[in-house]
Amino acid sequence: MAEENATATENKKRRRRHIVLTSHPSGRNKTSVPIQWGAKTAQARGPIIGSTTDPDKRNAIGTHSGSYSIYLALAIASGALDPEHRPDLTNTRPTTIIGPHQQWFNPKSIVSLDPFGHQIAEVFSEELKAGYDIRPSIAITKAQMQLPELQFAIKEGTLKPDGKVLLESGDIIITKAAIEPVWYLPGIAERFGVELSELRRILFEHTGGMFPELVTRPDLNVLLPPIGGVTLYLFGDLETIPDPTVPLTVRVHDECNGSDVFGSDICTCRPYLVYGITSCVETAQKGGAGVIAYFRKEGRALGEVTKFLVYNARKRQEGGDTAKNYFERTECVAGVQDVRFQELMPDVLHWLGITRIQEFVSMSNMKYDAVVRSGISIDKRVTIPDDMIPPDAQVEMQAKKAAGYFTDGRIPDSVELRSTRGRHWEDKTDKTNKTNKTE
């Protein structure tokens, strides 16, 4: 304990005594390490420097680690973390080579992540040696995955282990990549059809003035936003992912912690995720590959507090929770139905070098349109089978079909929308008879 206190005291001593205002750099208004987004080589593009150990070399607004940067700041405040600490990257290199792909060098194809984020140690080795504090924004590793649903499918005989992608034990062999957001602001502005200065001002104002450089440093065009990133789960022969002639299955999934992890049955998120993974495994078994892109965009990127408020508003409204009023309730609470902005989502698919998707597991038109608009073709859209939809999630499902989401089934009429009701809190759904007692 005494030793810990000594470290903390030492760490605290190393904290700066004067305030460094990143908004007004010493003696100049231009970064010494310019970034040329979309340049032909990593060297010409330049490293993204968001670390705070050397303020003069910073060329990005914000800091690394997304929302976790706040915890790191707390760790420095408490003395647990040395403010001068630099990561030791020995043996951290990716387990799989990804890229480079042609989309990496098109400034319009990728605007929300750093395509070289996983290659820092190799492409910027000279700069690292020269003392530049460059940090990875992407990490790639290998893992085995165990899902009860897939183990059940093996027992039922609907999925067959192959010893390569899916083991006898039910374990799935995967590669996964964690990606932090790195926003090239001129590209983001263009995607949304808004003036760059307008975007910068609004981002500044509506984060409570969190990043003054948004309005004071026009020379800094890269923002490391304090938001969640995306995790890729990759199945099968990864070298085939960019090959348009080899089958590829993709599911783009936006986080829903309540369903994905805890099995809450008001929505179809976990069933969709499981169905997406199953489809990826099947395609991988046929010699192709599968991609699950898991975005941290909880509750349509409105957050869980808004989401739970909406659940209550849905259940308590006059006439109960009906498919007819499904979307309206979210808008009443949040002022908007959805802020996931799928416009930025295809970046991660371009990072993988994808040009064609044979099977796209989703009923969302927003996701489909964004992918196709970005220049990736989709052969076939796939929705989950009806028997995978939990009873209370019929409200969401019917509302989505009526609102124009993709379905190869029937579109519900207004009578059905009114009669598709969710469970009330007092009701208990007994999964064994599959009926919803309020109906």
Ligand SMILES: [Zn+2]
């Ligand atoms: Zn959900």
